[in-house]
Amino acid sequence: MRTHMMRRFHVSAFFLLAATLVALGTNKGFTQSVSTADLRERSRPRLEAIYERGEMRAKPFRAEWLLDSSGYLVRELDEETGKAIRVVYDAASGKQRIADGNKQVGVSNHLLSPDGTKRLQEDGRSWNVLDTQSGEKRKLTAESMQPDVSYQDISWSPDGQRVLFVESDSSEVRTRNVIVPDDPSYPSVRKTRFARVGTKIPSLRIGVIEIENQQTRWSPIELPEDGGYFGQLSWAGNSDEVLVERISRFRDKREFLLAKVGGDVTSIFSETNDAWAIGSHEINSGATWIDDGKRFIFLSEKDGWRQAFSISRGGDDLRLLTPGGYDIIDRAEPNDVVDEQNGWYYFYASPSNATQRYLHRVPLDGSGTLEQVTPDNQPGWHEYQFSPDRKWAFHTYSTLNTPPVVDLVTIPEHRSIRTLEENSELRARADEVIARPAEFIQLQITKDVTVDASMIKPRDFDETKRHPVFVYVYGEPYLQTVLDRWGAAQVDFHRTIADLGYIVVSIDNRGTPSPKGAAWRRSIFGSLGPLSTEEQAAAIQELARTRSYVDLSRVGIWGWSGGGSNTLNALFRKPDVYQLGIAVVPKPQPHLYNAWFQEIYMRTPEVNADGYTRSAPIGFADGLKGKLLIMTGSGETNTHIQIIEGLVDRLIELGKPFDYMVYPNRDHGLREGKGTEVHVRMLITRYLLENLPPGPMSMSSSPQ
Known part of the structure; x- marks a missing residue:
């Protein structure tokens, strides 16, 4: 009360x-x-x-889809005990049950090996491999003697025998003094690395570690002397090849490279823009493999609009998926939403109103027929969180004047199954x-x-x-x-x-x-x-x-x-x-x-x-x-x-x-x-x- x-x-x-x-x-x-x-x-x-x-x-609605898309998991408080519990809701019926401890959700932990037996664990300036069964821990990387060296974008190979990473070395980036507000009379001074316009930026290189013997192989992919960046860095559908997105320092050039571990490097696609190819949002950066690793999807503004393309692994077959005079505002989720079984690519766009956002889709075969999935009678801003099978989504709808409502919808029919968060008090x-x-x-x-x-x-x-x-x-x-x-x-x-x-x-x-x-x-x-x-x-x-x-x-x-x-x-x-x-x-x-x-x-x-x-x-x-x-x-x-x-x-x-x-x-x-x-x-x-x-x-x- x-x-x-x-x-x-x-x-x-x-x-x-x-x-x-x-x-x-x-x-x-x-x-x-x-x-x-x-x-x-x-x-x-x-x-x-x-x-x-x-x-x-x-109030947000937070849930995780189960891997089989049959339902979703919500963390709640038990009304009787006040303790946190995990509840699984059936997507179709809404029936609920207490989740068992082994129930897997669709959000994977990139530090966990594909078979679940090993976990990567950061330990100061080094990384360990933890055996999830025995608890045994062993060094994966030696502790860096240089405090300005760190490891980023770490990921397991599909077979769990290798680990991919980027080494970032900021030791040549200039430092600036920052006053620490501790003692008012004698404050401490902390030095922090800061790459100002025109000065040295962190140097980067790509490595692959063999789990069996901790041997590191450094990629021959290099950045120019004045520096650059890596965007997408991922295994290319197998455990022997890596897809690398290399971006110039000024972001006016980007390339997709296919690198064999310890072997050759092949250029698949490159583009140069007089202004920039990749902006500060990095929306255009990244790629998603489709067709069992034969092709991947990426975004580019090379033809005047932000469009989706698919390209063959060899780079000889480039297809435009979203023809027409409109922009993709963003991917439907941080990673591309692809329904390969039914042949669709999902994304956000709003061809007629730049202040709003709607879910759209196009065929993966490049035929280019644009479909708006979001109903016309809901003008405003829309967000979706898809189930792994792309048949369901948590849908959030709001306008500048109307608080969000979250409901469960079917895809592509957009039939509302139930309201998940109404925000009635806020309304x-x-x-x-x-x-x-x-x-x-x-x-x-x-x-x-x-x-x-x-x-x-x-x-x-x-x-x-x-x-x-x-x-x-x-x-x-x-x-x-x-x-x-x-x-x-x-x-x-x-x-x-x-x-x-x-x-x-x-x-x-x-x-x-x-x-x-x-x-x-x-x-x-x-x-x-x-x-x-x-x-x-x-x-x-x-x-x-x-x-x-x-x-x-x-x-x-x-x-x-x-x-x-x-x-x-x-x-x-x-x-x-x-x-x-x-x-x-x-x-x-x-x-x-x-x-x-x-x-x-x-x-x-x-x-x-x-x-x-x-x-x-x-x-x-x-x-x-x-x-x-x-x-x-x-x-x-x-x-x-x-x-x-x-x-x-x-x-x-x-x-x-x-x-x-x-x-x-x-x-x-x-x-x-x-x-x-x-x-x-x-x-x-x-x-x-x-x-x-x-x-x-x-x-x-x-x-x-």
């Missing part, structure tokens, strides 16, 4: 705040009826509910909190470019009056913000901001990973920042041109990480468009960022000096006119604080007023320490309220 009452209280906290905000709305704006301090503090209960109690977070809470559903719109900013945008209006929205706009930006290749999915793009925080009297908008410019073709995604290649800055500003102008209730005299922008960088660029390069910016953990000096990410999109300053100059916000700091708040953590391991403080020094040198907040010892997510997540959002809220007047104003009035 106590738990039930507490839940009701939390829901009421949302409702009371919303009702208060409705009562505060006036034609002259919020600031004339209540102070910004009162508005800020009335936001606190809602933010605490979101970030401390997780009340807007959906009730959402009904009270979401006064105005988020809207999806399209803005044509040039003759040939139309961008997707989302818009959340205030609870007391009045289209006959002008409202301030607060833009949430990312704008870089790693992330879309305009998605029709529950919880996307900090929407719960943005609903809180909207109910304070702002229209919250987010826009996906060209260069974001939208499923709109390779040219769309690669349009920003060479310099992250200039194009996104132009298109974000153009979209705001178009929004105001087509909607008279947008107040261009009150426009703010904020973003996190790459979005923080775009916030700086917006404020510095478009000072007449934006009056306020809040940049959280930005990277104003991209040449100081990590090599792994930045070099994909901009190469290095040695080969692209102009691109780095045009990208760096620090070079445009003299354009600052509006209010600027920069936020970071002193414990940053991603956009290091030194990258940011170079800009801080530059703004001081220029005599520009700005605000700067450093959270001690917090990392990139600014979530360590009790109360941090709420404090971050309260600071953003306060800065916004104090510097960009909220609420509606008459069409004829000027901002206060």
Whole structure:
């Protein structure tokens, strides 16, 4: 009963705040009826509910399919004893029984040998082989005398006699000093390896260990002197050959190689892209064997769209599986979902709406007939977890305005068998909190470019009056913000901001990973920042041109990480468009960022000096006119604080007023320490309220 009452209280906290905000709305704006301090503090209960109690977070459904696909295993608490138990549910009937200890599930443990008699076990900087019957342990690799050598991508051969691995050696990667927050007066210093743009990256080599005698054979496959990466690394359907995906340092070239253990290496497929072949998501990376190892499936954007291909083992027969002008958004699961028995390949796509995602399939024979498996009457975002036989799936469906529902469905009929998680409490809470559903719109900013945008209006929205706009930006290749999915793009925080009297908008410019073709995604290649800055500003102008209730005299922008960088660029390069910016953990000096990410999109300053100059916000700091708040953590391991403080020094040198907040010892997510997540959002809220007047104003009035 106590738990039930507490839940009701939390829901009421949302409702009371919303009702208060409705009562505060006036034609002259919020600031004339209540102070910004009162508005800020009335936001606190809602933010605490979101970030401390997780009340807007959906309950996931976690289960594992049995290997024979007859049912699934769920870990539950016994109602009588309170102890954890494993329950098996029959897929067809829903009948349940306590699982026996030997019941195998479809998720395999890659450290367990194929026959289950041996297990790989990490032991410091070395690996052991553990006999699962006797418990006997023996060394597989000698302990490295070099602490910067590690072993990755370890896998057993099908016959259990060999182990494949990648050795990574970071000993030549430069170190940076990091202060350890131990003794306040005499803090320790830890050295950590960091590969900055243009510097040495870890060296890699591939090895195969014979279990019988612990002999290691090193592959003759090499990477260039300046370094590179390995993507797919797996046994090629037998215990004598290995499939290797070799990727260049700049990710503009990738090859699939077939290597015999201790023998020859054959190239099966290679591609080169003027921008990149493999992006930071690594969606295109990887391969799945089919037809008893005679062919494998892989993804490529070589023809202008992200498409699926199958290729013969010898590389002489390449087939396009997904012809047409649409992108594969992603594989249906982390590994490709293939139904070989019935001849189908499953994947996510959304040819007509880049904000949504649906399950599709095509024939494996390359005939190319696209079928949408997800029903048309469920517009939004869909996820599936397939049974091993591909006849069942756990299906999760949500929209930006509707919490997820999980049901068991048949494949391909998509017949719903039973609901597995309804999230009924969250749905009730959402009904009270979401006064105005988020809207999806399209803005044509040039003759040939139309961008997707989302818009959340205030609870007391009045289209006959002008409202301030607060833009949430990312704008870089790693992330879309305009998605029709529950919880996307900090929407719960943005609903809180909207109910304070702002229209919250987010826009996906060209260069974001939208499923709109390779040219769309690669349009920003060479310099992250200039194009996104132009298109974000153009979209705001178009929004105001087509909607008279947008107040261009009150426009703010904020973003996190790459979005923080775009916030700086917006404020510095478009000072007449934006009056306020809040940049959280930005990277104003991209040449100081990590090599792994930045070099994909901009190469290095040695080969692209102009691109780095045009990208760096620090070079445009003299354009600052509006209010600027920069936020970071002193414990940053991603956009290091030194990258940011170079800009801080530059703004001081220029005599520009700005605000700067450093959270001690917090990392990139600014979530360590009790109360941090709420404090971050309260600071953003306060800065916004104090510097960009909220609420509606008459069409004829000027901002206060």
